[in-house]
Every structure is written in C-alpha cells, then in structure tokens.
Amino acid sequence: MTRTCSSTHARRSEHIVAARVADCSRRALATLLIALGAALPGLLGAQTTRAARRDGTVPILEYHQIGGEDARWTRSTASFRKDLELLYARGYRPVTVGELVDGVLDLPAGMSPIVFTFDDASPGQFRYLEKNGQLEIDPESAVGIWLAFSKAHPDWRNKATFCMLPAATAGHAFFGDKGIDGQKTAWRFQKVKFLAEHGFELCNHTLWHAQLNKYDDRMVQEQIARGVMAIDSAVSGYRVRTFALPLGLWPKNRALAVAGSWTDPRTGKTVKYGFDAVLEVSGRPTPGPFSPGFNKRSLNRQQVLGDALVRLLDRNEATRLVVGPAK
Numbered sequence: 001m002t003r004t005c006s007s008t009h010a011r012r013s014e015h016i017v018a019a020r021v022a023d024c025s026r027r028a029l030a031t032l033l034i035a036l037g038a039a040l041p042g043l044l045g046a047q048t049t050r051a052a053r054r055d056g057t058v059p060i061l062e063y064h065q066i067g068g069e070d071a072r073w074t075r076s077t078a079s080f081r082k083d084l085e086l087l088y089a090r091g092y093r094p095v096t097v098g099e100l101v102d103g104v105l106d107l108p109a110g111m112s113p114i115v116f117t118f119d120d121a122s123p124g125q126f127r128y129l130e131k132n133g134q135l136e137i138d139p140e141s142a143v144g145i146w147l148a149f150s151k152a153h154p155d156w157r158n159k160a161t162f163c164m165l166p167a168a169t170a171g172h173a174f175f176g177d178k179g180i181d182g183q184k185t186a187w188r189f190q191k192v193k194f195l196a197e198h199g200f201e202l203c204n205h206t207l208w209h210a211q212l213n214k215y216d217d218r219m220v221q222e223q224i225a226r227g228v229m230a231i232d233s234a235v236s237g238y239r240v241r242t243f244a245l246p247l248g249l250w251p252k253n254r255a256l257a258v259a260g261s262w263t264d265p266r267t268g269k270t271v272k273y274g275f276d277a278v279l280e281v282s283g284r285p286t287p288g289p290f291s292p293g294f295n296k297r298s299l300n301r302q303q304v305l306g307d308a309l310v311r312l313l314d315r316n317e318a319t320r321l322v323v324g325p326a327k
C-alpha cells in the first residue's frame with residue numbers, strides 16, 4: 001500500500017496522478033474496512049450491551065505447561081497471551097472455580113465468566129528469576145503474563161484456579177524444585193502463598209498425580225489428604241474447595257473424590273478433606289451455576305490446544321452466561 005501509493009508517482013502527469021490518488025483512496029478505504037471487519041468481533045465482544053442470560057453456560061479452560069512450542073500438553077507463551085486478548089475482546093472475565101460454584105460472579109453487566117484452571121504445578125506456570133539476591137516473577141511464566149495483562153486491563157482480576165501437585169517428579173512439585181528450570185526447592189511455599197494472597201484459588205490435584213482408579217480406598221484418601229496437607233503447610237488454614245481428578249479418572253469409590261480422611265501412621269493424626277467442586281478433564285462448556293444441569297461435583301473442562309479456544313467460544317456464543325445489571 002505505502003509503496004504503490006508513495007509520492008514517487010507525483011512526478012507522473014497530472015491525470016495519472018489524479019487517477020492514482022483516487023485508486024489509492026479506494027484502496028485505503030478498502031484497507032480500512034478490512035481492518036474494521038477484523039476488529040469488529042473484538043469490538044462487539046468488548047461491548048457491555050449484551051443481553052443478560054443468567055442460565056447460560058460457562059467454559060472452564062484447562063492448561064498444563066506454559067512455554068515452549070504449542071503441543072498436546074504445552075501452550076506457548078505467545079498463544080497464552082493471545083488467549084487472554086481473545087477472551088478479553090469477546091467479553092469474558094475470569095472467575096475462580098470457587099466463585100463459580102458459589103454463583104458469585106462479580107463482573108460488570110454484559111460480561112461473561114470464564115474459568116482458568118492450571119494443572120500439575122510446572123515451573124512454566126510460576127517461575128522465579130533470582131536477580132541480585134531478589135526474587136522476581138518471570139514475566140514469561142503464566143503468572144507473570146497474567147499479572148502484566150491484569151495491570152494493563154484492570155477489570156481482569158487475579159482469578160484463576162491452580163490445581164497443584166506438591167510432590168510429583170520432573171519439577172511438578174509446587175512449580176519446580178531441585179534446580180529444575182532454575183527453580184529452588186525453598187521457593188515452593190512462597191509461590192503457593194503468593195497465589196493465595198493475590199486472589200488466585202488453590203486446588204488439589206493429589207500428592208503426585210496418582211491415577212485414582214488403580215488404587216484401594218486407603219491409598220486414594222492418602223493421595224488426596226496429603227495434597228491438602230501440603231497446601232496447608234504452605235498457607236496455614238487454607239480451605240481447599242476444589243479437587244481436579246488426575247487424568248479425569250475417578251477412584252473406584254467415587255465418593256472419596258469428594259470427601260474422605262486419612263490417618264498418618266507416623267503421627268497418628270487424622271486429616272479430613274471435603275471439596276465443593278470436582279473437576280473432570282474434558283467435555284462441553286458446563287451449564288452455569290444458575291442452570292438446572294449444573295453439577296459442581298463433575299465440572300467439565302476444555303483443554304486449550306491449537307485453535308480450540310476460538311471454536312469453543314464460537315460454540316458457547318449462543319448459550320453463554322451473561323451477567324445482568326447489579327440489583
């Protein structure tokens with residue numbers, strides 16, 4: 001556009017220049033219209049005049065590793081940033097699983113809730129950088145990207161749910177340990193505390209990602225109870241309300257995914273747990289908390305892979321929950 005419409009054409013005869021200016025104007029107009037067309041869904045999404053729909057559906061997004069190339073279990077930082085922009089432009093604002101099950105959707109009228117869940121507690125989700133003895137949140141980790149986005153968009157609150165493993169291998173232990181990805185073991189609790197103090201929700205995903213369908217009742221309860229105990233060690237007294245089933249697999253005794261207890265044989269101390277919400281791994285956008293089909297003990301999630309988010313939002317459009325004016 002700038003090349004073919006540049007002033008070098010001014011040396012040509014007047015009528016050619018006039019024709020070219022008209023041509024350039026037409027093309028400029030066409031370009032403007034195309035740009036407007038591209039921006040339109042975003043502009044429409046950002047409007048607050050969307051009619052309220054209390055009994056609508058709510059997508060619950062599921063992320064695993066953040067960073068590296070886009071793959072089955074990995075979302076690149078570039079794609080993650082685009083996801084935030086896309087959701088913002090289309091009028092979605094984040095809520096935690098806890099807020100969803102309580103039906104407390106503290107969003108401006110015309111906006112729709114979106115739930116972010118991050119599974120497996122890898123360093124790419126929350127990484128520290130040590131600079132001159134000071135710890136900084138890596139701006140290229142999910143938490144760093146989220147906080148920067150929230151700063152630029154103040155109505156994007158720190159509402160995401162982290163379904164953590166405290167003691168899995170390969171750095172999946174409260175966002176990295178043993179020097180994996182530059183993360184020190186000593187930083188683990190500090191990260192968990194930071195999340196809780198800044199509005200994010202802490203969710204249990206078992207001790208080390210045990211496939212609960214394989215084990216007896218005692219082991220199932222130990223895996224879940226010790227996950228809860230580890231969160232309590234990091235944030236004393238924190239009530240863990242949400243549990244994410246590893247690989248979406250239920251224990252043989254399904255009730256134990258919701259409530260149970262385990263006695264530590266070393267101390268004789270019994271730990272009880274009870275969750276308000278249980279997260280599955282896949283399925284359609286879940287009916288919202290004001291819909292008859294809402295089942296907080298079996299909430300479907302959607303993995304964010306490739307362009308799945310765009311398709312998910314398109315599919316959710318007709319039924320999406322939209323917050324009405326405050327009463």
Ligand SMILES: [Zn+2]
Pocket residue numbers: 119120205209246247
């Ligand atoms: Zn997992």
